[in-house]
Amino acid sequence: xxxxxxxxxxxxxxxxEGASMISxxxxxxxxxxxxxxxxxxxxxxxxxxxxxxxVEFRHASRVEPDVDTPELKTRxxxxxxxxxxxx
Amino acid sequence: MxxxxxxxxxxxxxxxxxxxxxxxxxxxxxxxxxxxxxRVMNRPDDAADALQDAMISAFRRxxxxxxxxxxxxxxxxxxxxxxxxxxxxIAARPSDPLPEDADRSLSxxxxxxxPETAAVxxxxxxxxxxxxxxxxxxxxxxxxxxxxxxxxxxxxxxxLGCAPGTVKSRCSRGxxxxxxxxxxxxxxx
Numbered sequence: 001x002x003x004x005x006x007x008x009x010x011x012x013x014x015x016x017e018g019a020s021m022i023s024x025x026x027x028x029x030x031x032x033x034x035x036x037x038x039x040x041x042x043x044x045x046x047x048x049x050x051x052x053x054x055v056e057f058r059h060a061s062r063v064e065p066d067v068d069t070p071e072l073k074t075r076x077x078x079x080x081x082x083x084x085x086x087x
Numbered sequence: 088m089x090x091x092x093x094x095x096x097x098x099x100x101x102x103x104x105x106x107x108x109x110x111x112x113x114x115x116x117x118x119x120x121x122x123x124x125x126r127v128m129n130r131p132d133d134a135a136d137a138l139q140d141a142m143i144s145a146f147r148r149x150x151x152x153x154x155x156x157x158x159x160x161x162x163x164x165x166x167x168x169x170x171x172x173x174x175x176x177i178a179a180r181p182s183d184p185l186p187e188d189a190d191r192s193l194s195x196x197x198x199x200x201x202p203e204t205a206a207v208x209x210x211x212x213x214x215x216x217x218x219x220x221x222x223x224x225x226x227x228x229x230x231x232x233x234x235x236x237x238x239x240x241x242x243x244x245x246x247l248g249c250a251p252g253t254v255k256s257r258c259s260r261g262x263x264x265x266x267x268x269x270x271x272x273x274x275x276x
Contacts, residue, residue, distance in 0.1 A: 028234045
């Protein structure tokens with residue numbers, strides 16, 4: 001507590017002023033001891049519904065590869081792997 | 088016996104087009120994600136909205152995950168950012184009255200405690216959550232990540248997008264304020 005008291009004394013108006021403080025370690029300990037909060041069922045249901053909507057949206061906006069022209073890209077000169085000599 | 092897919096495998100499966108993978112990942116971490124959201128936000132409704140924003144963002148941006156951090160760290164960052172976005176929007180709008188259930192007791196993920204221990208832990212969590220809400224959002228988020236979620240200063244800094252020294256300073260100032268607000272816990276220790 002000595003350190004905290006010193007901090008309080010050197011920081012007039014600080015939250016530590018004028019109180020017998022618990023230490024930072026105690027605060028950390030209380031925080032660490034606090035359990036994980038369970039996600040309420042209504043929130044989880046809403047999240048599931050949201051993600052289901054996103055899945056539908058992804059299906060609707062997906063562009064399928066063009067199966068009828070699989071070699072289109074490889075035949076295009078734009079995709080040729082030839083060296084370019086600008087000189 | 089088949090082993091459960093890892094978080095990274097689920098995220099990769101989602102990116103590859105598996106429709107169920109993201110839901111599995113979300114449900115696996117729902118309690119921890121909610122814990123962060125409810126403690127960074129002031130009201131359950133706002134926390135639910137922030138978490139929904141975060142999950143939509145994670146769903147759509149999954150392909151951006153580079154794998155240089157744990158999937159949970161990436162998810163926590165998205166949740167914290169969504170909370171901050173919501174807090175900024177809330178600050179910019181006129182204040183609404185608190186809902187009737189704003190101070191309702193939280194329910195907890197662990198059900199292994201005996202009733203007496205569970206009651207003590209529940210009370211402690213209520214006290215901690217109420218005290219955290221007396222802090223500014225920056226200090227609150229830093230403490231939630233470092234003290235409640237167990238991240239190192241460096242990891243928390245990556246999640247919050249600031250320097251480790253900034254996280255350290257926010258934690259220290261936040262703990263100093265909490266030391267006053269949680270003083271009475273020492274008396275019942």
